[in-house]
Amino acid sequence: ELQLRRKMKDSIPEEHLYLGFSHQYRDSIFPLHTSISLFLLSYCDCKSFRIFLVPTNENANDQFVTKNLLGDLEIHFISKCQLPTVVQSCCLPAVVMKDGKFCRAGLSVVLRHIIQKTFEADPSKKNVLELLGFKKTCLKACAEVSQWTRLCEISIPLAVEGFLTASPEHCQTIPADILQLERKLGEPVRVHNDDKIRRQKLQQQKAGAKAAASLLEKEATEEGKTMEVHEHPLPSLELSVAFSKLDVQEVSHAVNRETPLIRRTKTSDLPPLDHVFAEGLYFTLADMVLLPCIHQFLHLQCEHNLKQTTCLCFYFCTIKKRVDEINNINFE
Numbered sequence: 001e002l003q004l005r006r007k008m009k010d011s012i013p014e015e016h017l018y019l020g021f022s023h024q025y026r027d028s029i030f031p032l033h034t035s036i037s038l039f040l041l042s043y044c045d046c047k048s049f050r051i052f053l054v055p056t057n058e059n060a061n062d063q064f065v066t067k068n069l070l071g072d073l074e075i076h077f078i079s080k081c082q083l084p085t086v087v088q089s090c091c092l093p094a095v096v097m098k099d100g101k102f103c104r105a106g107l108s109v110v111l112r113h114i115i116q117k118t119f120e121a122d123p124s125k126k127n128v129l130e131l132l133g134f135k136k137t138c139l140k141a142c143a144e145v146s147q148w149t150r151l152c153e154i155s156i157p158l159a160v161e162g163f164l165t166a167s168p169e170h171c172q173t174i175p176a177d178i179l180q181l182e183r184k185l186g187e188p189v190r191v192h193n194d195d196k197i198r199r200q201k202l203q204q205q206k207a208g209a210k211a212a213a214s215l216l217e218k219e220a221t222e223e224g225k226t227m228e229v230h231e232h233p234l235p236s237l238e239l240s241v242a243f244s245k246l247d248v249q250e251v252s253h254a255v256n257r258e259t260p261l262i263r264r265t266k267t268s269d270l271p272p273l274d275h276v277f278a279e280g281l282y283f284t285l286a287d288m289v290l291l292p293c294i295h296q297f298l299h300l301q302c303e304h305n306l307k308q309t310t311c312l313c314f315y316f317c318t319i320k321k322r323v324d325e326i327n328n329i330n331f332e
Contacts, residue, residue: 014050018083020092021053025164028296032157033107035292037093040111041073043288044118044128052076054083054092107153108139111285133284152289156181160293164300171304178297178309185311188272189280201271203262276318287319
């Protein structure tokens with residue numbers, strides 16, 4: 001009888017999402033894993049889960065969670081002792097399936113599940129499914145075997161949380177994990193169709209140089225006039241390719257076919273591709289994980305007048321603009 005009661009107590013009629021809650025800082029709920037999960041739910045407009053915040057310490061108070069952080073998400077607060085048995089030994093966030101017997105735990109696993117459930121509920125949301133990246137493998141490898149998953153899922157959130165809670169004298173040095181991400185964002189991009197896109201970038205560069213030379217020649221031939229030359233740089237090829245992917249279009253629509261001279265150029269002589277998003281040219285789940293973290297870090301970096309992380313700032317501005325355009329999610 002006792003086992004039957006316990007089974008009935010632990011069974012749930014729908015999928016439940018359990019998120020840790022320790023405190024609120026500015027416009028984020030901590031732990032940052034919780035803010036990241038809520039951010040993705042808002043971005044996907046996902047209504048497939050019943051959401052619970054679970055205080056992780058005695059001082060956590062649900063009265064300080066402001067409505068603007070939750071949007072139109074319905075949130076319930078429960079204590080640790082009220083968690084289903086299958087969740088009590090797991091690290092949050094965690095999702096318990098409808099029958100209450102199966103649990104998905106860990107940030108990457110839960111976020112990937114949210115994306116998949118969103119697409120199942122509304123197959124027209126192809127832009128949401130694209131967050132899983134090429135071959136749908138973004139953050140699929142666990143943190144124990146993938147350095148990239150570990151950096152996004154564990155190292156960066158912990159580094160930012162530690163940076164935010166440190167005393168002012170300990171905030172004069174940028175965390176090593178943040179610097180590692182800065183270096184990665186400054187590296188050339190490698191993607192599956194790397195050669196094709198690099199040839200298109202070379203063609204774009206030559207077209208830009210030709211246009212600039214034409215303007216200078218026109219200015220030189222003007223008689224008795226001084227003509228101010230305004231530079232009109234072509235839009236970044238990387239951004240064109242990235243945004244065409246976000247709009248679920250073919251890359252070929254964003255750029256012109258390369259000339260025979262470009263096609264004969266050696267691969268080693270092609271220009272490298274610049275990072276637009278965390279994993280290269282395409283907006284993925286990794287960006288959804290990093291954005292809330294980098295948002296908080298850059299705020300504090302400015303307050304302490306630390307050396308600017310140039311790649312990180314450019315990356316944040318690019319992804320913030322795109323998220324704002326798609327979902328009207330505002331980061332100020």
